[in-house]
Amino acid sequence: MEKNMSTGSPLSIILKFSLPLFIGNLFQSFYNMVDAMIVGRFVGEDALAAVGATGTIMFVVTGLATGLSTGFTVLTSQKYGEGNEEGTRKSVANGMVLSLIMVLALTVISLACMNPILKLMNTPDNIFEDASTYITAICIGMVSIVAYNFFAACLRAVGNSRIPLITLIISASINVALDLLFIRGFGWGVAGAAWATNLAQAVSAVICALYLCRKKKSMWPRLKELRLNRKFSRQQLQVGVPMALQFGITGSGTVIMQAAVNLFGSTAVAAYSTAGKITTLLMQGSIAIGQTMATYAGQNYGAKRPDRIRLGVRYAVGMNVVYSLCAAVLSNVGLPLFMQLFFDAQADMTQVLYFSRRYIGICSMFYLPLSVIFTFRNTMQGCGYGLLPMLGGVVELVARLICAVVAMHTLSYTAACLCDPVAWLCAGIFTMIGYFIVMRNVERSGFRESD
Numbered sequence: 499m500e501k502n503m504s505t506g507s508p509l510s511i512i513l514k515f516s517l518p519l520f521i522g523n524l525f526q527s528f529y530n531m532v533d534a535m536i537v538g539r540f541v542g543e544d545a546l547a548a549v550g551a552t553g554t555i556m557f558v559v560t561g562l563a564t565g566l567s568t569g570f571t572v573l574t575s576q577k578y579g580e581g582n583e584e585g586t587r588k589s590v591a592n593g594m595v596l597s598l599i600m601v602l603a604l605t606v607i608s609l610a611c612m613n614p615i616l617k618l619m620n621t622p623d624n625i626f627e628d629a630s631t632y633i634t635a636i637c638i639g640m641v642s643i644v645a646y647n648f649f650a651a652c653l654r655a656v657g658n659s660r661i662p663l664i665t666l667i668i669s670a671s672i673n674v675a676l677d678l679l680f681i682r683g684f685g686w687g688v689a690g691a692a693w694a695t696n697l698a699q700a701v702s703a704v705i706c707a708l709y710l711c712r713k714k715k716s717m718w719p720r721l722k723e724l725r726l727n728r729k730f731s732r733q734q735l736q737v738g739v740p741m742a743l744q745f746g747i748t749g750s751g752t753v754i755m756q757a758a759v760n761l762f763g764s765t766a767v768a769a770y771s772t773a774g775k776i777t778t779l780l781m782q783g784s785i786a787i788g789q790t791m792a793t794y795a796g797q798n799y800g801a802k803r804p805d806r807i808r809l810g811v812r813y814a815v816g817m818n819v820v821y822s823l824c825a826a827v828l829s830n831v832g833l834p835l836f837m838q839l840f841f842d843a844q845a846d847m848t849q850v851l852y853f854s855r856r857y858i859g860i861c862s863m864f865y866l867p868l869s870v871i872f873t874f875r876n877t878m879q880g881c882g883y884g885l886l887p888m889l890g891g892v893v894e895l896v897a898r899l900i901c902a903v904v905a906m907h908t909l910s911y912t913a914a915c916l917c918d919p920v921a922w923l924c925a926g927i928f929t930m931i932g933y934f935i936v937m938r939n940v941e942r943s944g945f946r947e948s949d
Contacts, residue, residue: 503657503794504579504801508810512790512817515659519786522663525670527779532670533691534775536677538768538840541687546840547764548628548688550771551621554752555633559608560643561745567597567648569738572879573730575655575793579800583716590652590710591719592730596738601644608637619753620760622767632688639696646699649706652717654793661709665702673698733882740884744875747891755898755917758905762853766911769853772840776833777861777918780825781868787814787821788872795880804941811877811933818869826862833858857915864919867926874929878936886932893928897921 503511538546570593577585613630621629646669650662673694680690711718759770791814798806837854841847875887898921905913 502579503797504803504806508794508806509813512787512794512810512813515657515793516783516786516790516817518659518663519654519789520783522659522666523782523786523789524779525663525666527775527782528670528673531775531779532674532677533695534772535840536681537688537691538772540681543768543841544625544764545628545688547622547768547771548625549632549691550774551619551625551629551756551760551767552616552633552636553771553774554756555612555615555619556636557752558746559604559633559637560640562742563601563604563640563644564647565742565745566600566738567593567644568651569741569879569884570596570734571648571651571655572737572792572796572882573733574652575796575880576800576882578656579797586656587717587719588723588727589730589734590717591723591725592727593648593652593734594719595724595726596731596734597644597648600742601641605637605640608640609634612637615753619757622760622764625764625767628688632692635689635692636695639693639699642696642700642703645703646706649703649710652710653706653714654789655796656714656717657793657797659790661706665705668705669698669702672701737879737882737884740888741879744884744888744891747888747895752898754902755914758902758914758917759911761906761909762911762914765849766853768841769837769850770857770914772837772850773833773854773857776829776836776858777865780829781822781865783821783825784818784865784869784872787817787869788876790814790876791873792876792880795877796882799881799940804937807877807881807940808937811873814873814877815870818873819866822865822869826865829858829862853911856911860912860915861918864922868922871922871926871929874926874933878929878933881936881940883936883939886936887929890925890929890932894921894925897924 503515534546534549537549571589574586574589574593577589612633616626616629616633646665650665653659653661676694676697677691680686680694684690686693756767756771760767791810794810795807798804798810833854834851837847837850841850871890875890878884878887898917901913901917901920904910905917
């Protein structure tokens with residue numbers, strides 16, 4: 499069911515649209531969490547550390563690809579808000595072609611660079627081979643990840659968040675079953691976890707594509723439309739490339755941060771990466787609000803309603819204040835229980851909890867600036883502005899780099915834990931200022947084409 503977000507109560511629209519996204523994001527985040535849980539319990543702590551050590555690289559690689567494909571659908575949202583059916587369909591067609599070209603190029607580049615990157619990250623020798631095996635398999639399956647994210651983003655662009663949720667529930671269930679089959683049944687280790695993720699994502703991509711093809715025929719491109727359109731390509735690349743670079747730049751900072759943590763050994767890597775997964779899981783609500791604001795801002799931009807964009811942002815920030823406080827409490831209170839899900843009975847939980855408590859205790863105090871980043875960043879991108887969100891990623895990178903260098907020179911684990919919070923705080927302030935600049939430009943320019 500599509501939803502026109504340019505009419506009706508903004509608060510009600512944002513809440514109703516965010517809820518399915520939130521549930522869907524939880525299921526999507528379970529992909530890596532289930533991989534880590536099953537690997538940690540049935541393969542061992544070193545294998546868990548190997549999967550965790552590649553998490554930041556995975557964020558960079560898949561972030562670049564999905565940033566491009568998701569950015570391409572911003573134009574779809576704007577065309578839908580204008581009521582332009584032909585433009586909506588052509589936007590989908592052009593985005594499909596661009597996504598395919600980009601993901602093939604990124605796959606080749608990432609496979610060629612993966613092992614040198616792992617070495618630069620100070621990956622411990624005892625987990626290097628497993629880390630390389632896992633991330634290589636993920637890179638090979640990148641096309642399925644991008645395909646799902648593109649088709650799901652197309653549906654969200656026209657106000658449909660239910661079908662992406664249903665597909666994620668199905669694919670997450672498949673992922674768990676395949677993890678158990680490949681790891682416990684076939685004994686494939688970390689490679690089994692990676693291929694379970696790839697196959698489950700492929701299923702979700704096929705379901706979304708079939709829904710678009712059969713139920714939304716007005717959006718599904720005709721064969722003759724599956725070619726690059728110069729005007730649409732320029733508009734989509736203006737948003738998609740900065741969005742991808744923003745993921746890449748932010749991810750580069752997390753890679754540097756991971757390099758600092760790797761100096762403290764495989765136990766610290768396992769505890770740190772697991773605690774990071776818990777933070778990622780708990781922040782899915784704020785991420786869902788941000789995704790909602792991309793569609794909401796895009797449709798209202800197309801409908802020429804900047805007043806509704808501002809009102810929606812105020813509601814979104816208020817929701818994030820409440821949500822981030824609840825997430826902070828839950829992360830600290832529930833940490834021991836969460837950590838036990840990832841480690842077997844033989845693991846030294848005293849050391850694990852030492853490293854994980856330090857990270858969660860520091861980061862949870864900064865969940866609010868992290869949550870508002872998603873709101874301001876996605877709102878700007880929904881309006882077609884890609885430069886300022888990308889520069890926000892640069893701010894994150896610089897902040898993380900400074901903290902990581904300090905941590906490596908002082909061998910301070912606390913300094914390593916501060917990498918994320920300092921980056922969130924700096925980027926949160928920057929994106930808030932950027933949002934006000936964008937809205938001023940939107941209202942003054944009469945909706946001329948953005949940066």
